[in-house]
Amino acid sequence: MALTQRIGRSRxxxxxxxxxxxxxxxxxxxxxxxxxxxxxFVRDVLHPVTEVAGVVASPFSNAWNGIFNFDGLETENQExxxxxxxxxADEIRNQADxxxxxxxxxxxxxxxxxxxxTKVAIVVRGAVGNFDSEVITIDLGHSDGxxxxxxxxxxxxxxxxxxxxxxxxxxxxxxxxxxxxxxxRLVATDxxxxxxxxxxxxxxxxxxxxxxxxxxxxxxxxxSGVVTxxxxxxxxxxxxxxxxxxxxxxGGLSLEVRVELANSVDDLxxxxxxxxxxxxxxxxxxxVVPNTIVPPGIDPDDIFTDGxxxxxxxxx
Amino acid sequence: MIxxxxxxxxxxxxxxxxxxFVEVRVAGVAPELLAMLGVLLAFYAGIERGPILAFAAxxxxxxxxPTPLGVAAVTFAIVAFSVASLEExxxxxxxxxxxxxxxxxxxxxxxxxxxxGEVVGQRGLxxxxxxxxxxxxxxxxxxxxxxLAPIVRWTLVEGRR
Numbered sequence: 001m002a003l004t005q006r007i008g009r010s011r012x013x014x015x016x017x018x019x020x021x022x023x024x025x026x027x028x029x030x031x032x033x034x035x036x037x038x039x040x041f042v043r044d045v046l047h048p049v050t051e052v053a054g055v056v057a058s059p060f061s062n063a064w065n066g067i068f069n070f071d072g073l074e075t076e077n078q079e080x081x082x083x084x085x086x087x088x089a090d091e092i093r094n095q096a097d098x099x100x101x102x103x104x105x106x107x108x109x110x111x112x113x114x115x116x117x118t119k120v121a122i123v124v125r126g127a128v129g130n131f132d133s134e135v136i137t138i139d140l141g142h143s144d145g146x147x148x149x150x151x152x153x154x155x156x157x158x159x160x161x162x163x164x165x166x167x168x169x170x171x172x173x174x175x176x177x178x179x180x181x182x183x184x185r186l187v188a189t190d191x192x193x194x195x196x197x198x199x200x201x202x203x204x205x206x207x208x209x210x211x212x213x214x215x216x217x218x219x220x221x222x223x224s225g226v227v228t229x230x231x232x233x234x235x236x237x238x239x240x241x242x243x244x245x246x247x248x249x250x251g252g253l254s255l256e257v258r259v260e261l262a263n264s265v266d267d268l269x270x271x272x273x274x275x276x277x278x279x280x281x282x283x284x285x286x287x288v289v290p291n292t293i294v295p296p297g298i299d300p301d302d303i304f305t306d307g308x309x310x311x312x313x314x315x316x
Numbered sequence: 317m318i319x320x321x322x323x324x325x326x327x328x329x330x331x332x333x334x335x336x337f338v339e340v341r342v343a344g345v346a347p348e349l350l351a352m353l354g355v356l357l358a359f360y361a362g363i364e365r366g367p368i369l370a371f372a373a374x375x376x377x378x379x380x381x382p383t384p385l386g387v388a389a390v391t392f393a394i395v396a397f398s399v400a401s402l403e404e405x406x407x408x409x410x411x412x413x414x415x416x417x418x419x420x421x422x423x424x425x426x427x428x429x430x431x432x433g434e435v436v437g438q439r440g441l442x443x444x445x446x447x448x449x450x451x452x453x454x455x456x457x458x459x460x461x462x463x464l465a466p467i468v469r470w471t472l473v474e475g476r477r
Binding site for chain 1: 327331332333334338339345346348363371375376379384385386389390401426433436437439449453
C-alpha cells in the first residue's frame with residue numbers, strides 16, 4: 001500500500017518534470033535569449049575546468065589511442081594529409097581564377113579570402129556525445145569577434161559554419177552535416193545550386209538543370225571544381241571539392257552532382273574563421289517548374305501554340 | 317552536504333565526458349556517464365528523489381548537447397522513474413543485478429534521447445546506427461558500474477556532523 005502511494009506521488013512529480021522539460025524545449029526552440037545566455041554562462045564557467053581536465057586526461061587518451069587505434073604516426077599523417085589537400089585545392093582555385101591565384105599565393109595563408117579578416121582557431125574537442133559527430137568546438141568566442149553563421153575554413157576549403165558562440169569557445173557545424181545547406185557554383189559551367197552532405201558524399205541537388213537539348217557535353221566534367229557561390233551565406237570562391245559524377249534523378253529534368261569534399265573533417269587540428277557575418281537563410285534559387293505536364297487525353301497543341309497559351313485556354 | 321556532493325559528482329561526470337570520453341571510445345562509441353548517473357541515482361535515491369536528480373543531471377548534459385534544452389533531462393527522468401519503480405517492486409540490491417539495470421537503463425536512455433530528439437526536430441538520430449550505439453553504451457556502462465556505483469552511493473549518504 002505504501003509502495004503504491006509512493007509511486008503515485010512520484011508519478012505526479014514525473015508529470016511536473018515532463019511539463020518543465022516541455023517548457024524548456026519550447027523556450028529553447030523559440031530562441032529565448034535568457035535561456036541561451038544561461039547555458040552559455042554555465043559553459044563559460046566550466047570551460048577552465050574542462051581545459052585543465054583535458055590536459056590531465058590527454059595522457060590516458062593518447063595511451064588509449066596508441067593501444068587501440070594504432071595512431072603512432074598520427075601527427076605526421078595529419079600534416080601530410082593537410083598538405084595534399086592544400087595542393088588539391090590549388091587545382092580548384094586554378095580553375096576558378098588563375099590570375100587571381102598567382103596574386104593570392106603571394107599572400108599565402110588562405111588565398112581565397114584575401115580581403116576578409118580571419119582568425120586561426122584551435123580545435124578544442126570533437127563530438128562530445130554519440131549523436132553529434134558533425135560538430136567540433138574551437139577556442140574562439142564572442143570575445144574574439146565571432147558570430148553565429150561565420151564561415152570556418154582551412155587551406156583546403158570550407159569546413160563548416162560557426163553555430164553556437166560562447167565567450168571563449170564556439171561550436172562549428174561541419175560541412176559533413178546533412179542539415180548544413182551550402183550555396184555552390186560549378187566552376188566548369190558557372191551554374192549555381194544548393195548542396196549538402198548525403199552520407200559520405202556531398203550532393204548538389206537543388207537549382208541545377210539538366211541540359212535542355214540533352215547534350216551531355218554541357219554537364220560539369222568529372223574532376224572540375226566546386227566553390228561557394230556569391231549568393232551563398234559565405235564569401236564566394238571558397239573551395240568545396242571536385243565533381244565525381246553528374247546524373248539526373250528524374251529522367252532529364254533536374255541535375256544532381258556528387259562532389260568529393262576538398263577537406264577531410266574527421267581529424268581537424270586548426271581551422272580559420274572568416275570574420276564576416278553570415279546570413280541566416282540561404283536565398284533559394286528560382287524554382288524551375290516543368291511546363292510539359294499535360295493531363296492525359298489532351299493534345300498539347302490544343303493548349304499551347306508556339307509556347308503561348310491559346311486564346312480559349314483558361315491558363316489554369 | 318548531499319546537494320554539494322551531488323553537484324560535484326555531476327560536474328565531474330560532465331567534465332570527464334567532455335575530455336576523456338571524447339577520445340576514449342569503444343568501436344567509436346563513448347560511454348554515457350550522465351545517463352549512467354541518472355540510473356544509479358534512481359537506484360539509490362529511490363522513486364521519490366531519483367527522477368528529480370536524474371532530471372537535473374540530464375539538464376546539465378543538455379547544455380552541451382546539440383539538441384534543445386530538456387531532451388536529455390526528460391529522458392533521464394522517465395528512465396529513472398522506470399528504474400526506481402522496478403527496483404522498488406522487483407529487484408534487490410546485488411552487484412550483478414545493478415550492472416544489468418544500469419546497462420538496460422543506459423540503452424533506454426540512448427533510445428529515448430534519440431526518439432524525443434527526433435520528435436522535437438533533430439534529424440538523423442533514429443537509424444540502425446542508433447541501435448548499435450545504444451547496445452555498446454549499455455555494455456560499457458554496465459562494465460563501469462562497479463566504479464561509479466560506490467561514488468553515487470557515497471554522495472547520497474549524509475556525512476558526520
